[in-house]
Amino acid sequence: MLLPLYVSVKDVLDSKNELNLLFATRDLWPTIGRSLLLASLTAIGGALIAVPQAWFLARYHIPGKKIILILCILPLVFPSYISAYSYLAAFDHMGFYQNLTGMAFPIPIRNGLFGTWMSMTLVNSPLIFLMTYAALQRQSPSQEESARLLGFNPTQVFFKISLPALKIPIASGMLLVALYTLSDFGTPAILRYKTMTYYIFRHLDRGSFDKASFFSLLLIIIAFIFLQLESWINRSQGRITDNKARQIIKKAKPSKLLLIIIFYSSTIFMACLLPLLTILYWFSKGRNSELVFPKNLFDSSFNSATLAFLAAIISILFAVPCAWCALRKKGLFATFADRISFLGNMFPGLVIGLAFISFFVSFKLFGYSFYQTLWLPVLGCAIRFLPQAVSSVKTSLAQINPRLEEASLMLGHDSVSTKLRITAPLLRPGLLAGFALVFISTLKELPITLLLAQPGKFYLTQNIWNLIDEAEYSLVAAPALLLLGISSISLYFILNQKLTKSND
Template sequence: MRIPPSYPMALLAALITLTPICILMVLASDSSSYFDSHNLAILGNTLALMGLTVLGSILIGVPLAFISAYVHLPFKKAWLVLFAAPLAIPSYIGAFTLYAAFGPGGEINNLLGFETPPMYGLSGAAIVMTLYTFPFVMMTTRSSLLSLDASMVNAARTLGMSMTQSVFNVILPRVVNGIAAGALLVALYTLSDFGTPAMMRLDTFTRVIYVEYNAFALGRAAMLSLQLMIIVGFLLLIESQIKTATERNGRPLILFPSKLQLGAIFTLFAPVLLMAIGLPLTIFFIWLARDGVSNFDFTIAWHSTYASALAAMVAVIVAVPVAHAALSGKAGRIMERVTYFGFGIPGIVMGTALVYGGLQLPFLYQTLGLLIIAYMLRFLPLAVGSIRTSTEHLDPSLVKSARVLGASPREAFTRITLPLTMRGIVAGGALVFLESMRELEATLLLGPTGFETLSTYLWRVYEAGYFGRAAIPGLLLVVISACGLAIMMSGEKRNQFEY
């Protein structure tokens, strides 16, 4: 049987993806203790933060999903963008600005003259994580709500149920899987995030792994990384079992609220959006007005752009054969799923593993090449998914016609398949670029000496206490992240039309 030409490259990508896990196992074998009382405290903090964040995201995200899907709002598209806008701000930027805004001597105290409670610890981290992850629940739940046929709700209303009873007895049971899918995304994001717990001074796995790395205790850091990976792997297993229910498209449910109800909606959710979007942007503009731009070296922005662009190009080159292998047979689909492990590995864990790998290969240690490899392994699935989706919608008869007319497989690929899937390739590369620009943890551990990026500059400014200098890099990262959100939202619109 002839092996598809995309298989060798896809197999190589899958093996490289598994390399960090193998490295961690080797490193962890040198650790003197596998689990102690300190580990128990770290585990408790991590699970508590995850649980509180998931709960908060559901309490905010599900009502917003219902409102954006069913309630007839003026300027409805603008409201949807506004509800999803917290995704455009990396959580560590939110943590930075909220930490600086609250508490005695904070920006709110300085501007308005009254003290607010400080924002740190478990409560502060949970608030920040909830503010920047609830859109995950909102988007997945909204997608499930839009797929429902309103006839069952109308039947329930006809049989005497109130609208509130219909929501709890008819609608919510049919979108539980959508809510669960969003909640698992929130849990995975919370487990992998380093910046927020670190800035909020909460000892979670990611923060302690970084501390152990800085103390040159690679074995201890590796053991903690593997313990974190076990939790992540368990969540990924649960996620793979969740299948969102689909129904035949029918009449959509549309609710027309009164002015009083619109006012209640605004009163409930305006503070959430102001805290998540308005306050961080206001703090950055205050710092910008106070300190100006003279203290910022724009070479840092070039470093971020250059490294992220290289990562995007490498990821696309690797993703093309992986995506085609996934469509060529069962073995190819397995290799594609293996590459998704990289996306599930937290950046701090990936960085810890690759530091040791770099030490064994001196020509890679503390080089830009090693950082690009980390970005590629972390965000390769973004490119693979985008390219595979565009390739799936390609009419196979076009390639067959080219072959019948005498084109070789390579010519058919370069002249037919590649041009017709270019939009997916560009979108995948753009997502890798944008996520690489935001990446903090792996960049802190693997960045070459003197190679500062926007995210690591923000971290250094936070550590040094020179908060005013964070304005320019913070605003640049928000703009870059907004571009990523625009790509995600446009992808959602295309999917609605295509399916």
Template sequence: MLLPLYVSLKDVLNSNYDLRALFETRDLYPTIGRSLLLASLTAIGGAFIAVPQAYFLSRYKIPMKKLWLILCVLPLVFPSYISAYSYLAAFDNMGFYENITGWKFPFKISGSLFGTWMSMTLVNSPLIFLMTYAALQRQSPSCEESARLLGSNSFQIFTRITLPSLKIPIASGMLLVCLYTLSDFGTPSILNYKTLTYYIFQHLDRGSFDRASFFALILIVIAFFFLQLEVYMTRRRSLITDNKSRHISHYCSPLKTTVILSFFSASVFLSCLLPLATILYWFSKGKSELMFNKELFSAASNSSILAVAAAIIATLFAIPTAWCAIRKKGLFGKFADRISFLGNMFPGLVIGLAFVSFFVSFNIFGYSFYQTLWLPILGCAIRFLPQAVSSVKTSLVQINPRLEEASQVLGHSDFHTKLKITAPLLRPGVLAGFALVFISTLKELPITLLLAEPGKFYLTQNIWNLIDDAEYSRVAAPALLLLGISCISLYFILNQKLINSDD
């Protein structure tokens, strides 16, 4: 977990340039400013979409509530680079919008802050939605009901009571969005918006490892700052009242229902239906014999194998880490828990860069890991280990230790107790963590670009190369295949968590 930080520091300290020359790198400070501006605007835009969605779903009886719940989370299925490609293919010159309407789109998408911001906001807003919706489900209804009895209307209740109590989960979700935006590589590269990840890849492509590592180190420092703020918010979020005795669910007038459903329809259309429609449009323009071939299905198979292997390794490390953090609560448990979450601090591009720099000359008993399947598996396992740990910890916290104590009092061994009592209760969290790592690995772009074995291709590489060549119609097939596999994993996660908990 510490390897990316170690390699970045080593490359910078061993650089041919001194630190002053590195800090005087051209476009360094404007690039940092653009990255922070994009992250901040994306978090704000995501909050304006996600908070009303969560509030309406948790507080009002609206038609097809479960369907809207799924649709609000569905943008997580779309990799950011596929969404960026779809908006570029829809609104760029001779794109979907211009071919249908005959008019050019009024806003520039490629090379602009607006296009990058729109794509990143629509993809990442579910992160804020999930935290806000979970907090609303835990809130005690007494304060809102008292305000309603005292004559306050719905808007006053929301602004004076509900929203102030949601400051911590909303801020925590926004910090996570900032973290994901800073670490994203695909969207800025496709839309030609020059952020830190854009320059890391450019310097790496030119063979300038020291400058690439310098930009990577700056990105790690910024990400560490956001991660520490998110950890602080998470600790405070645990102080929120947890009352699951009953939920507020108000009936609303036909006019209010129409307004709410219009808002949901607009947000779902922009975040899900428009990208999907664009992909299907370009799919219809292509030739099936060129799109569906052996190479495509081979790439899908390679991606699935990589995702399964990374998910297995991450889950195997997540279980003892979560157990030490929750049950042991010693110095080692705290250390393991903190170290496991470093994956959130290292973007995939930084991990890929570190692995290339380190493993190119590293071997064990004459065996080199460089350009083998082990490197992308290990890179993805490190990158997404925090997701597995969080999922397992969530299930472990909900298991009452007295059940295990009762089993041991009745004469069962510690092994038999864990096998018959703990393991079945822990299974949903383990499976959900496995699915989270699987779907994240399936979408991971920079690690597969930098660490893939020679001659072996993944769906993400296939999509990236075709987008780079502006082969929009040929991108559609691998994009649809990737979305289909991701949807299966997302359905499993929702079935394990959101839908069942909502019941």
């Protein structure tokens, strides 16, 4: 977990260029400014979409509420680079929009802030939605009822009572969105908005490892600051209310209900339906072509599934002892195991890929080199997504009453038998959900597969990336649809596990 940080620091310190020359790198400060601006605007835009979505869904009778809930979460299925490709294919020159209307889209999507911001906002807003909706479900209705009895109208209740109570989950979600935006590589690269990840890849492509590592180290430091802020906000969050409190579900007036439905329709259309329709549009345009399905589609799908399966297995194997130490043990080692397991959130995939190339090109273990083998992308993805597995396992483990294990020990069972017969079955939902989370995240991971793929082997993400780079929109459709289909199945499995757990 510490390897990417160690390699980034070592490469900078070993650089032939002095540190002051690295700080004088051309476009350094404008690039940092662009990255922070994009992250800030994406977090704000995501909140403007997600908070009303969560509020209306939690407080009003809306037709098809369960379907709307799923559709609000569904953008998480779309890898950011596929969403970027779909908006580019929809609004760029001779795209979906121009073919339907006969007019060019008024705002350029490529080479600017707007297209990158729009794509990142729509993809990441569900992170804020999930936190806000969960907080609303736990929020006590007593203060809102009191405010109405005192003559406050619904708008005043929202801004003076409910919104201040939601500031912690909203702020936490916004920081996570900003963090994901900073670490994203695919969207800025496809839409040609020059962020820090863009320059890391550019310097790496040119062989300037010291400058690439320098940008990586700066990105790690910024990500660490965001993570510390998010952790501090979560620690300052008190107990919201009783989970079983009766919620206020109001019936909206027809005019207001119409506005709510228009709001949901427009946001869901832009975030989910438009990307899907664009992909299907380009897929249908090439249906008579023999090249509509890339020749190595099956092989790349198998390679991606293998990579995702192995990364998920390794993540779960390490997540269980980390979660156990965090919840059931005390002391310095338990704290260390808990904290270090979340370092993956600090390392973008591009940083991990760069660090692995720099380290493993000369590293051998008992004469065996990991460089250009399957284990390198597997280990990279395991590091990147270990926090997801740990969070899932910790959630399940926290719900297991330790007294059950104590009772088993008192009845004569040893520790191993107790863990296998009592703890493991109760922990299974968290293990399966964690496995599915890491599987779907690895399946979508672009930078690690681009940098660490074995020679002659291709993954779905590489196929999509290469075809987008060649502007072969109709050819991109098949692997993109396949990736979305597998991701949707994984998301359904995760949601089903959580619903089953909540019903229990």
